[in-house]
Amino acid sequence: MKLELRRIYIKDLQFGEKTSVNNGVLTVNKEELIAYLKEDKKVKDVKLDIARPGEKVRIIPVKDVIEPRVKIEGSGNGFPGVSSKMAQLGEGKVNVLFGAAIVTVGDIVGFQEGVIDMWGEGAKWTPFSKTYNLVVDITPVDGLDPHEHETTVRLVGLKAAEFVGEAGRNVEPDEIMTYEMGSIHEETAKYPNLPKVAYVEMLISQGLLHDGYIYGVNSQLILPTLIHPNEELDGAVISGNCVAACDKITTYQHQNNAVILELYAQHGKEINFLGVILTPELTTLEGKFRTCDYTAKLCKMIGADGAIVSEEGYGNPDSDLLMICKRLEKSGIKTVLITDECSGRDGMSQPLADTTPEAVAVVSTGNVSHVVKLPPADKVIGNAEAIATLAGGWDGSLGDDGSLSCELNAVIGSTSEIGYHNCTVKLY
Amino acid sequence: MVKEIERYGIPIVHMATIITISQSVGANRIVPTVAIPHPVGNPSLSAEGEHELRKSLVDKALKALTTEVSGITIFD
Amino acid sequence: MFFIEGTFEDVLIKIRDYVHQGVELVSHPLGASIRILFSPYRSVILGEKNNKINAYHIEIIESSIISYRNINAGRKIDYKNAHDYALIDVELLKVSLKSFKEINNNHINLFGGDSFETGA
Amino acid sequence: MSDKYKVLYYVNQFFGQIGGEEKAGMEPVFKNEKIGPAVGFESFLKGNGEVIGTIICGDNYFNEHKNEALSFIMKTVKEVKPDIVVTGPAFNAGRYGMACGVIAKTIVEELDIPAVTGMYIENPGVDTCKDKVIVVSTPDSAAGMRKALPVMAAITDKLMKGEELGLPEEEGYIPQGKRLTVFSDKRGSQRAVEMLIARLKGEGFKTELPMPEFDKVEPAPPIKDLSKATIALVTSGGIVPKGNPDRIQSASAQKWGKYDITALDKLEADYCTIHGGYDPVYANEKPDRIVPLDILRQYEKEGIIGKVSQYFYTTTGTGTSVGNSIKFGKEIGAELKADGVDGVILTST
Known part of the structure; x- marks a missing residue:
């Protein structure tokens, strides 16, 4: 498979008459986009807003982040199986509005958090303070059940990304990234002496607000599955998870999965990258045994010498992460785990909900209970009341000057367990 | 306590209701018991x-x- | 169905008591994100009571209690959103039950009824 | 008037220039001058701070009369009002290390005054205080004084200036066990792939999240002939003679007790539990539910086991610190060994 991600650098975002890209400035026709999104009969109202890097703007509660793109060659524009017709992804040419993002906000439940601060202290902690964000605030019609509500908000976000992405169709890219990889046999013939590496990407697969989708299939329903890295880069995997703000994998992060990109960068040099195994994180112990055994078996079947395993979430998925590690190590497959940790506000508690001596190589992407202080914003996009959720829960979290202390777990992408961000933990 | 006693070379069996392995007290021989209060x-x-x-x-x-x-062995 | 008038922690402790008596743990006691640990409600599925105590289940419930206490030290349970937490709890429970039934074709009986819940 | 910050120093009888082991029983005294290492320490503060006095106490006195010693020291601290307290360095001296650690930690916890000490990594005093006190990592003997003092002084100076300390290995102190979130120059995915490549090449790598280390003990060899073996009973279930003669704490135990059971066939109403962690009704009804003396005695009579050891040992497990449970294990184990015990049954609740 060969996929070209053709990056058009976006340097500003504004509303205007024609949805278009000119000299790196992305212009969106507000009314047109709203009208398009409201074609969905379940959408009552849509509000659009813009948040640029450096502005004293806070976005809350964030549901998902999506990169606007358009496929100009090859099958399957958008998100097949979800927002567009089914198609095989992974091949062709995609124009990417690189540096822009669609950010959806929408209250599905009252305890949602997920904050993006575009400036100052808060900006350091989220990768999405650096993107030009088109914020889509969705109010569905009354009387939807929570599942329909969630689906509606999810679909609207994806459609908005498709709509905006279309603006890049005829724009010359600034940079072309090419991702090409043949069958395992072909690649192994090319690089017979390089160690073979699989990437196991775990997905929260547990129910409402705790799901992920692969070509539209709820990951709850699958056995671990082998997927070509290009398919994920091309939009095959999307997020339906909006509780774990700090470590959920947003759709944007699937489209730009940092582990995949890093493994690709080393493919043919230091390693032979075999592919991605998507593994659901189920709630029942029997389910966990099944998926963990199956994951290890897939790694063995494709002949992996090493594997990177990334987690999504904290708590019961820790068990899956370590069970997979144990099985891989016992099969002689060298494993590196990526996880965040919950070592308490003072950093002195046991970091994971489970442990295993086989986990000798672990990358930590931060302590989800680490406290950060966020100064008051000039403007809040979304639901200002949701800030109370962030501030709630413990004493001393709201300062006299209006600043608020919150734990990293509320900040989108701060402790990304696919290693999308720079946080780590050191022992002091 | 278990580990320190065993260090003297005396075999010791830990009869415990909570036989958490991850938080292990380091017992090598374990017999799971009935319930915490008894x-x-x-x-x-x-009777x-x-x-x-x-x-x-x-x-x-x-x-x-x-x-x-x-190594750690559970007798049940 | 057992309903425990108390907190998430009370549910975990009750489960621990049962698991120590040989009751199987069917679903994991913790949620998949730290947010869920602030919930006033939690349902967990338990299975049959066996004569044999399952060391792995004990390990899970014990470390779940430790994790719960670590995370909630100094924190208040989020009662303000109790209604929404209840909704999510029941939704997650439905998925767990469905998954449990698919795996076992009902050949394992659930203990006593099906699950634990808190109310506070 | 001086705007220098005030340091109170603590040393033992030896470094306080009173005397050696023969003076180890001396009670604490306070002298409003710099003594011993305090002199050198102050010189490394570069004029930013001054040592306003030295407390000297005998190592044995401190360890044997902890409460009295601490109350004198705390009283002195309250009177002289230092900005920071420095103890030691104690190098690898165990009793001195315990004193330096306990004093420093108590001052931090009760008076909220920062404290710095110095010890060799294996000094048992390290674990008494490292979570609350900055413990500079020193060589194992006093020959390392010249290395230790500048580091202790530099850290003291930083703390007094309100500067954040860097990584333990950079600053020279023993990690306090705090896992703090910081930014790396590489994102997580890159660190993961580099770590994997290092592993695959057989090169060194360093995990960012070490799994808790389980201190394992080689299993002791099994009992060969049970019919000749002496079996001892130990419990952390808090079973004691009624009235709790040794006043063992119901939680966070500070001590253990041993009771002669030679004359007993089972544990009855004159025993009860003082354990604070569970419902005591069942244990009080029948203490054998915690310590199965009845069965063992029966087996002794039937010749299945050689004999039941003369004493059973007891403490409470709830909230008991790891340090104490290690201490109890060592002490009880030594007695069991001396009594020729061949096997131990330890029951926990």
């Missing part, structure tokens, strides 16, 4: 029944003490 008894049984139960648990403990082990 590890080697069960008030819901008759004879309870005696038999305790006997069987002590039997397991003695079996553990007379068995060669190479």
Whole structure:
């Protein structure tokens, strides 16, 4: 498979008459986009807003982040199986509005958090303070059940990304990234002496607000599955998870999965990258045994010498992460785990909900209970009341000057367990 | 306590209701017991029944003490 | 169905008592994100009572209690959103039950009823 | 008037220039001058701070009369009002290390005054205080004084200036066990792939999240002939003679007790539990539910086991610190060994 991600650098975002890209400035026709999104009969109202890097703007509660793109060659524009017709992804040419993002906000439940601060202290902690964000605030019609509500908000976000992405169709890219990889046999013939590496990407697969989708299939329903890295880069995997703000994998992060990109960068040099195994994180112990055994078996079947395993979430998925590690190590497959940790506000508690001596190589992407202080914003996009959720829960979290202390777990992408961000933990 | 006693070379069996391995106290020989308030008894049984139960648990403990082990071993 | 008038922690402790008596743990006691640990409600599925105590289940419930206490030290339970937490709890429970049934074709009986819940 | 910050120093009888082991029983005294290492220490503060006095106490006195010693020291601290307290360095001296650690930690916890000490990594005093006190990592003997003092002084100076300390290995102190979130120059995915490549090449790598280390003990060899073996009973279930003669704490135990059971066939109403962690009804009804003496005695009579050891040992497990449970284990183990015990049954609740 060969996929070209053709990056058009976006340097500003504004509303205007024609949805278009000119000299790196992305212009969106507000009314047109709203009208398009409201074609969905379940959408009552849509509000659009813009948040640029450096502005004293806070976005809350964030549901998902999506990169606007358009496929100009090859099958399957958008998100097949979800927002567009089914198609095989992974091949062709995609124009990417690189540096822009669609950010959806929408209250599905009252305890949602997920904050993006575009400036100052808060900006350091989220990768999405650096993107030009088109914020889509969705109010569905009354009387939807929570599942329909969630689906509606999810679909609207994806459609908005498709709509905006279309603006890049005829724009010359600034940079072309090419991702090409043949069958395992072909690649192994090319690089017979390089160690073979699989990437196991775990997905929260547990129910409402705790799901992920692969070509539209709820990951709850699958056995671990082998997927070509290009398919994920091309939009095959999307997020339906909006509780774990700090470590959920947003759709944007699937489209730009940092582990995949890093493994690709080393493919043919230091390693032979075999592919991605998507593994659901189920709630029942029997389910966990099944998926963990199956994951290890897939790694063995494709002949992996090493594997990177990334987690999504904290708590019961820790068990899956370590069970997979144990099985891989016992099969002689060298494993590196990526996880965040919950070592308490003072950093002195046991970091994971489970442990295993086989986990000798672990990358930590931060302590989800680490406290950060966020100064008051000039403007809040979304639901200002949701800030109370962030501030709630413990004493001393709201300062006299209006600043608020919150734990990293509320900040989108701060402790990304696919290693999308720079946080780590050191022992002091 | 278990580890320190075993360091003297005396075999020790830990009869415990909480046999958490991850938070392990380092016991090599473990016999799981009935419940926290009555590890080697069960008030819901008759006097004879309870005696038999305790006997069987002590039997397991003695079996553990007379068995060669190479690492954490649960006798149940 | 057992309903425990108390907190998430009370549910975990009750489960621990049962698991120590040989009751199987069917679903994991913790949620998949730290947010869920602030919930006033939690349902967990338990299975049959066996004569044999499952060391792995004990390990899970014990470390779940430790994790719960670590995370909630100094924190208040989020009662303000209790209604929404209840909704999510029941939704996650439905998925767990469905998954449990698919795996076991109902050949394992659930203990006593099906689950634990808190109310506070 | 001086705007220098005030340091109170603590040393033992030896470094306080009173005397050696023969003076180890001396009670604490306070002298409003710099003594011993305090002199050198102050010189490394570069004029930013001054040592306003030295407390000297005998190592044995401190360890044997902890409460009295601490109350004198705390009283002195309250009177002289230092900005920071420095103890030691104690190098690898165990009793001195315990004193330096306990004093420093108590001052931090009760008076909220920062404290710095110095010890060799294996000094048992390290674990008494490292979570609350900055413990500079020193060589194992006093020959390392010249290395230790500048580091202790530099850290003291930083703390007094309100500067954040860097990584333990950079600053020279023993990690306090705090896992703090910081930014790396590489994102997580890159660190993961580099770590994997290092592993695959057989090169060194360093995990960012070490799994808790389980201190394992080689299993002791099994009992060969049970019918000749002496079996001892130990419990953390808090079973004691009624009235709790040794006043063992119901939680966070500070001590253990041993009781002669030679004359008993089972544990009855004159025993009860003082354990604070569970419902005591069942244990009080029948203490054998915690310590199965009845069965063991029966087996002794039947010749299945050689004999039941003369004493059973007891403490409470709830909330008991790791340090104490290690201490109890060592002490009880030594007695069991001396009594020729062949096997131990330890029951926990």
